[in-house]
Amino acid sequence: MEVEGGNTSANDAVARKISIQSRRAKVFYQFTQQNLPACKPVLTPSWIVTTFLLMGVIFIPIGLVTLRTSHSVIEIVERYDTECIPEKFRGNKVSYIKDSTILKNCSLYLKVPKHMKAPIYIYYQLDNYYQNHRRYVKSRNDQQLLHGLKSNDTSSCQPEDSSNGLPSVPCGLIAWSLFNDTFKFIRESSELVVNRKNIAWKSDRNHKFGKQVYPFNFQNGTFIGGGSLDPSVPLSDQEDLIVWMRTAALPSFRKMYGRIEEDLDADDVIAVHLMNNYNTYSFGGKKKLVLSTSSWLGGKNDFLGVAYVFVGSSSIIISLVFMLLHVKNPSSFAGRLSFPL
Numbered sequence: 001m002e003v004e005g006g007n008t009s010a011n012d013a014v015a016r017k018i019s020i021q022s023r024r025a026k027v028f029y030q031f032t033q034q035n036l037p038a039c040k041p042v043l044t045p046s047w048i049v050t051t052f053l054l055m056g057v058i059f060i061p062i063g064l065v066t067l068r069t070s071h072s073v074i075e076i077v078e079r080y081d082t083e084c085i086p087e088k089f090r091g092n093k094v095s096y097i098k099d100s101t102i103l104k105n106c107s108l109y110l111k112v113p114k115h116m117k118a119p120i121y122i123y124y125q126l127d128n129y130y131q132n133h134r135r136y137v138k139s140r141n142d143q144q145l146l147h148g149l150k151s152n153d154t155s156s157c158q159p160e161d162s163s164n165g166l167p168s169v170p171c172g173l174i175a176w177s178l179f180n181d182t183f184k185f186i187r188e189s190s191e192l193v194v195n196r197k198n199i200a201w202k203s204d205r206n207h208k209f210g211k212q213v214y215p216f217n218f219q220n221g222t223f224i225g226g227g228s229l230d231p232s233v234p235l236s237d238q239e240d241l242i243v244w245m246r247t248a249a250l251p252s253f254r255k256m257y258g259r260i261e262e263d264l265d266a267d268d269v270i271a272v273h274l275m276n277n278y279n280t281y282s283f284g285g286k287k288k289l290v291l292s293t294s295s296w297l298g299g300k301n302d303f304l305g306v307a308y309v310f311v312g313s314s315s316i317i318i319s320l321v322f323m324l325l326h327v328k329n330p331s332s333f334a335g336r337l338s339f340p341l
Contacts, residue, residue: 045326049319056316063308066297073300074116074293077125080108081287084276093281108272108289116264116293122194123254124179127286131174131247139173140245145235148213163221169213170235170245176219178244180227181278183257183289186271187264194258200242209235209242226278254290 041047082090084106089096096102130136139160143151148169154161157171168176185192213236215229229238236242243255264270272289280287292299 045322045330049323049326052315052319052322056312056314056319059308059312059315063305063310063312065305066308067302067305069295069297070300070302070305073295074114075300076110076112076291077288078108078110078272078290079286079288080106080274080276081280081285083108084274094279097276097279097281104276106274106276108274110270110272110289110291112264112266112268112270115266116291118259118261118263119195119294120260120264121290121292121294121299122183122257122260123290123292124181124257125252125254125286125288125290126179126280127252127288128283129248129253129280129285130251131253132249132251136173137247140175141171142208145170145208145213145245146210148210149216160221160225163217166217168218168220169216170218170229170241173225174245174247175241176225178226178229178241179255179278180275181287182275184273185260186273187268192260192262192270195261196239196258198239199256199258200239201246204242204246205236205239209238211236260291 084104085093085096097104139157141151141154141157144154144157149167152167154167154171157168157173160168160173160176161171162168183194185194211234214234215231215238218231219225219228227240229241248255270291274289276287278287297304
């Protein structure tokens with residue numbers, strides 16, 4: 001009896017195995033032949049018209065809200081690269097900006113169009129400046145920025161990898177061309193305090209620039225690029241450099257300079273005393289000063305709102321076209337559109 005029971009159990013196991021294999025083979029066959037059960041909705045004219053109409057009803061209000069939010073941001077944009085060249089040097093701007101014996105101080109006056117609520121962000125904007133050039137982007141050493149002179153390989157920083165036979169920290173064209181115009185803001189004879197802390201990404205300060213890495217042999221070569229760095233301050237605290245080292249993808253870009261943390265009233269006149277040090281004249285670049293508030297969407301940018309309104313309007317137009325076609329010739333239109341996905 002025990003032998004017969006053992007044979008029965010073995011036969012049952014074999015039968016189950018064969019059954020499972022058979023089911024698997026059947027499922028695999030159905031999969032390869034695309035015969036598996038599936039949801040196959042049919043695109044009827046009603047479905048198509050309703051879908052496009054619903055997209056329009058959703059997208060257009062979102063776009064209008066986004067545009068309204070963008071327009072609530074107040075911006076003051078002032079170009080100063082031409083205005084800050086003395087009249088007698090405007091025929092040869094490059095020689096003026098390269099002459100270190102001439103003071104480059106300049107004054108601008110900005111009128112506040114509407115009440116600007118703090119914080120008010122200060123940006124400098126550069127146009128026709130290709131930070132995305134391949135040679136420029138590669139001319140840096142991330143390991144050196146993090147570990148300093150412990151990183152010996154600075155070949156990627158050429159042609160600004162060293163000066164006077166000693167390595168430069170930080171090396172490379174990006175650091176060498178650091179923006180160095182400065183701005184001071186006066187309202188009614190009192191200076192507005194500009195907060196220049198926390199203008200760089202926290203991740204960059206903590207993980208890309210060393211807390212024990214100090215500038216060394218920087219801007220000591222024959223050719224001086226942009227700004228200099230304080231050798232007693234670690235790179236992780238040199239936020240101007242950190243902001244500049246995050247290269248822009250487009251030839252027109254803005255980078256943060258600081259924040260004014262008090263409100264500006266409508267019709268206030270702000271005197272800006274600046275040092276026009278940075279050379280954009282050699283390549284036809286433009287320099288602008290930007291003061292801007294912010295919203296829950298960030299700065300002023302109409303693109304997102306316009307995109308939503310455009311997609312929503314297009315969807316409604318398409319739904320109306322389909323509806324008219326369906327009303328005009330319902331049988332043939334339905335026949336063309338009713339097909340399984």
